[in-house]
Amino acid sequence: MTSTPVALAARRRQAVRAAVEQGLLGPDQPVVGLLDVAGIRTAAAALRAAFDEVVAPGTPVLHAFAVKAAALVPVLRLLADEGLGCEVASPGELALARAAGVTPDRIVLDSPAKTPAELREALDLGIAVNADNPQELDRLSALVRHHPAPPPPLGLRVNPQVGGGTIGALSTATATSKFGIALQDPGAREWVVRAFADRPWLTRLHAHVGSQGCPLELMAGGVRVAYELAEEINQAVGRRQIDTLDIGGGLPVNFASDEITPGHREYAQLLRAAVPGLFDGRYGLVTEFGRSLIAKSGLVLARVEYTKSAGGRPIAVTHAGAQLATRTVFAPDAWPLRVTAYDAEGRPKPADGPIPQDVAGPCCFAGDLIACDRPLPELAAGDLIGLLDTGAYYFSNHFAYNSLPRPGIYGFDATTDGGVRFATVREPQTMDEIVAESGVAHALALSRLR
Numbered sequence: 001m002t003s004t005p006v007a008l009a010a011r012r013r014q015a016v017r018a019a020v021e022q023g024l025l026g027p028d029q030p031v032v033g034l035l036d037v038a039g040i041r042t043a044a045a046a047l048r049a050a051f052d053e054v055v056a057p058g059t060p061v062l063h064a065f066a067v068k069a070a071a072l073v074p075v076l077r078l079l080a081d082e083g084l085g086c087e088v089a090s091p092g093e094l095a096l097a098r099a100a101g102v103t104p105d106r107i108v109l110d111s112p113a114k115t116p117a118e119l120r121e122a123l124d125l126g127i128a129v130n131a132d133n134p135q136e137l138d139r140l141s142a143l144v145r146h147h148p149a150p151p152p153p154l155g156l157r158v159n160p161q162v163g164g165g166t167i168g169a170l171s172t173a174t175a176t177s178k179f180g181i182a183l184q185d186p187g188a189r190e191w192v193v194r195a196f197a198d199r200p201w202l203t204r205l206h207a208h209v210g211s212q213g214c215p216l217e218l219m220a221g222g223v224r225v226a227y228e229l230a231e232e233i234n235q236a237v238g239r240r241q242i243d244t245l246d247i248g249g250g251l252p253v254n255f256a257s258d259e260i261t262p263g264h265r266e267y268a269q270l271l272r273a274a275v276p277g278l279f280d281g282r283y284g285l286v287t288e289f290g291r292s293l294i295a296k297s298g299l300v301l302a303r304v305e306y307t308k309s310a311g312g313r314p315i316a317v318t319h320a321g322a323q324l325a326t327r328t329v330f331a332p333d334a335w336p337l338r339v340t341a342y343d344a345e346g347r348p349k350p351a352d353g354p355i356p357q358d359v360a361g362p363c364c365f366a367g368d369l370i371a372c373d374r375p376l377p378e379l380a381a382g383d384l385i386g387l388l389d390t391g392a393y394y395f396s397n398h399f400a401y402n403s404l405p406r407p408g409i410y411g412f413d414a415t416t417d418g419g420v421r422f423a424t425v426r427e428p429q430t431m432d433e434i435v436a437e438s439g440v441a442h443a444l445a446l447s448r449l450r
Ligand SMILES: *Cc1c(COP(=O)(O)O)cnc(C)c1O
Pocket: 066, 068, 069, 087, 110, 208, 210, 211, 212, 248, 249, 250, 251, 288, 289, 290, 291, 292
């Protein structure tokens, strides 16, 4: 089980062919998501090994998978089998983590807008919480005061304000980010130190600098700020009150090839160099990686319904568009995807003489393009396209435009005899479900209102 670029591509080729042969995809199901189970397991194991290598023996480490990257119960279960917990940011994500059998001690609740009920539930269940702001900390204080038992681990999120990456919408450590306590604002640092001194039960600091587009050095710089603040607080209160640092996730993913770079190991090594005290055994560690654990193990496979030409530009109209590749369609420069071309049987189309084509989706707006002027083997109706590296954030963040259904998601495993076995991760959404979710139970409600 490896994830060298060659192995990754070979498993993908096998899976695409098998998906067609086994009928996962056809005229009635023109788009599916596929997940490489071996790839996910390997990524999880690599993450654990990367940090095992740098932390002092015996250091408590929780790798909490950021559920928003793949809100799919079987995926959370698979990752739990590989020793990972969950980072959740809504009641829905918490419910998914629990449904996957992840125990409360392996769940961390973040989110900038937790309600009193969510906070109370977390305390009652024993789930770690990172407070985002002073008002939330006040709510938490009141709950802790009336909580019958010692509370679960509670922390405070800080914004180290080390700056943004290349994607503004995903940069959480800018001067004006909405997340955490903006540490460099006047008086903020002193306020944080006092907040800990006044609350002996507050034992964690949390910083998540950003996601895709943030250089590793920037991320490590943010972790360093959090570490130095923890040292300052512990010094000020005269004991090791902060016992755990939650360093967030955000390892960027290479969307340009099958190369897994940077790897978790590279980041762990950089952290050891940039923040050596973090790993000397005095602090427990929580990480919250999402994209880097699963992006390269996912693939969207979609049928080309028609091909046409407009203004001299060949266009392939496919079933993969903004409903599943929302970021790619609306922010194509920040989220380009590799597109591969297969024939109707799922065999790679020969790459000789590629011609620039638009790869369009099924949504009824002109901008619904996955790729523009992209050199590809000439596509024909009935062919398939693959959108690569789509395991994270693509399958679980459906955009219900045109009432297009959420596609089925299937995990695959290549067996030793060269066959491929599939397991259903999520059934395709049915028309009845779409109609029900769109208010059919209230069909006459408006007509009867007056
Ligand atoms: C989104 C998010 C993550 C995961 O980010 P990735 O880029 O997917 O690794 C981790 N922590 C928090 C607080 C987040 O908001």
